[in-house]
Amino acid sequence: xxxxxxTGRLTRDPELKYGQSGKAYCRFSxxxxxxxxxxxxxxxxxVAFGKTAELxxxxxxxxxxxxxxxxxxxxRYEVExxxxxxxxxxxxxxxxxxxxxxxxxxxxxxxxxGYSNSYSKPSKPKAPTPSKPETESFEDDDEFxx
Numbered sequence: 001x002x003x004x005x006x007t008g009r010l011t012r013d014p015e016l017k018y019g020q021s022g023k024a025y026c027r028f029s030x031x032x033x034x035x036x037x038x039x040x041x042x043x044x045x046x047v048a049f050g051k052t053a054e055l056x057x058x059x060x061x062x063x064x065x066x067x068x069x070x071x072x073x074x075x076r077y078e079v080e081x082x083x084x085x086x087x088x089x090x091x092x093x094x095x096x097x098x099x100x101x102x103x104x105x106x107x108x109x110x111x112x113x114g115y116s117n118s119y120s121k122p123s124k125p126k127a128p129t130p131s132k133p134e135t136e137s138f139e140d141d142d143e144f145x146x
């Protein structure tokens with residue numbers, strides 16, 4: 001299983017671009033605090049595609065707190081004869097953990113613990129709501145002869 005879940009702040013404004021096929025992609029980096037090591041963070045490169053990339057490019061800016069769910073991908077390439085390896089998180093879902101107008105300060109002084117607004121792209125479509133009345137859910141029950 002390849003699953004990555006991160007919460008952090010954007011280190012710079014996201015770069016929204018379009019490939020030759022016209023599909024949107026967006027590169028950004030998250031500063032993720034290290035647990036139990038106050039003041040230290042890891043800087044994680046992330047890439048999103050399609051509508052997710054467009055949302056990130058439109059609504060997120062440097063300093064905004066964001067939640068990301070995705071998968072880790074390793075990339076190998078060669079520069080001037082030297083082999084290099086990089087790792088990116090390919091974003092499947094993103095959550096905006098601060099409102100558009102909230103300050104990107106690190107203190108959580110508002111009444112909602114620092115979260116004034118959130119957005120989550122659904123990962124799966126919701127199951128359809130049954131259109132039958134609830135009384136019909138007892139069809140298999142022996143109590144009802146019909």
